[in-house]
Amino acid sequence: MKPINVGLLGIGTVGGGTFNVLARNSEEIARRAGRPIRISVVADKNTALAESVTKGACRVTDDAFAVVSDPEIDIVIELIGGYGVAKELVLQAIHNGKHVVTANKALLAVHGNEIFAEAQKKRVMVAFEAAVAGGIPIIKAVREGLAANRIEWIAGIINGTTNFILSEMRDKSLPFDVVLKEAQALGYAEADPTFDIEGVDAAHKITILSALAFGTSMQFDKAHIEGISKLDAVDIKYAEQLGYRIKLLGVTRRAPEGIELRVHPTLIPAKRLIANVEGAMNAVLVQGDAVGATLYYGKGAGAEPTASAVIADLVDVTRMHTADPENRVPHLAFQPNQLANIPVLPMDEVRTSYYLRLRVEDQPGVLADITRILANEAISIDAVIQKEPDEGEAQTDLILLTHLTREKHINAAIAKIEALPVVAGKVTRLRMEELGK
Numbered sequence: 001m002k003p004i005n006v007g008l009l010g011i012g013t014v015g016g017g018t019f020n021v022l023a024r025n026s027e028e029i030a031r032r033a034g035r036p037i038r039i040s041v042v043a044d045k046n047t048a049l050a051e052s053v054t055k056g057a058c059r060v061t062d063d064a065f066a067v068v069s070d071p072e073i074d075i076v077i078e079l080i081g082g083y084g085v086a087k088e089l090v091l092q093a094i095h096n097g098k099h100v101v102t103a104n105k106a107l108l109a110v111h112g113n114e115i116f117a118e119a120q121k122k123r124v125m126v127a128f129e130a131a132v133a134g135g136i137p138i139i140k141a142v143r144e145g146l147a148a149n150r151i152e153w154i155a156g157i158i159n160g161t162t163n164f165i166l167s168e169m170r171d172k173s174l175p176f177d178v179v180l181k182e183a184q185a186l187g188y189a190e191a192d193p194t195f196d197i198e199g200v201d202a203a204h205k206i207t208i209l210s211a212l213a214f215g216t217s218m219q220f221d222k223a224h225i226e227g228i229s230k231l232d233a234v235d236i237k238y239a240e241q242l243g244y245r246i247k248l249l250g251v252t253r254r255a256p257e258g259i260e261l262r263v264h265p266t267l268i269p270a271k272r273l274i275a276n277v278e279g280a281m282n283a284v285l286v287q288g289d290a291v292g293a294t295l296y297y298g299k300g301a302g303a304e305p306t307a308s309a310v311i312a313d314l315v316d317v318t319r320m321h322t323a324d325p326e327n328r329v330p331h332l333a334f335q336p337n338q339l340a341n342i343p344v345l346p347m348d349e350v351r352t353s354y355y356l357r358l359r360v361e362d363q364p365g366v367l368a369d370i371t372r373i374l375a376n377e378a379i380s381i382d383a384v385i386q387k388e389p390d391e392g393e394a395q396t397d398l399i400l401l402t403h404l405t406r407e408k409h410i411n412a413a414i415a416k417i418e419a420l421p422v423v424a425g426k427v428t429r430l431r432m433e434e435l436g437k
Contacts, residue, residue: 017303149288
């Protein structure tokens, strides 16, 4: 049978991995897809690199726009990244009637609504398994494997850089800045790590998962995003003493008033499997009403793990290449005319539990003053730890864990607590998730 012809845009780490895995496992992949899949042209500004990877096995060009306009190309793989030229190329490929496979979570989270609408109009597929959690097949699991379920929530460790940093901070009791440099030296963090450490990368990914879980459009601009750059090693130590681990979580949850969509450092009970995901690994926990909790674990980045997801999409698109578009799996799991207009809740309306660390004067009545403020905001306390002050110190750390409350109530309480003369400086506030049913 005639091979499917693929144009590969970008042959960096993931592009090179995709080319190599497809070449190495071509026979197995063809048996699964029903016909050979062949990368017939690679576009990259660095043509020398492209030629060193492809070794003459296909055509190489520095003109990506020529690839998306080539009538011989059936599927375009976009691995350039970013919002700019990648968007132009994807939309041009769709306009020319080509299917698209992409690993570009930023592009989909920000411009996915426009891209999917154009693909629907042109009756082509856009596949994006590699956009979230690298080699873990979480997109297929949420979109297809859990189709019988009303999904209640998703919580994921979906950025390997931050998980590595938090693991090292806990294991070695090192400050953030020191571990970040270590992560950069080992290649886990970019020279400019902002997107990772400030939670933007994770927010792109949880935005995509939220749309799939609840059948909505992409709503990245509504996501609440906090990173780990201001996290203090002492809070990781205290969390451990309380039976918790701190992870940067992407969380999306169905609530009566709307959808929660947030990324922030989170205390998770150490007994949960997801709390024990260490190093640069990823894990996603999905709660469905019928199946209960399911956990997906694996490598969230890297050449061949991500290539595994890219090629899985190639196989899916090849299988459905000639199918009636109405019989294909919808891009966002639900039929396009059935997407719901569910609002994302402002952070003030989110309900969760909290870890509070205060620096207080070591004198009688301090705890009573603080608990009175919390009670006035209808916030109940789950646990209290007051550390013994160091010798010669007049101040000590007070740690409080609360039960569920709304963010606006904890914010109001913190403002009043910080105004107390016995409280020094700012209150450290971290959110907590039990991640049980």
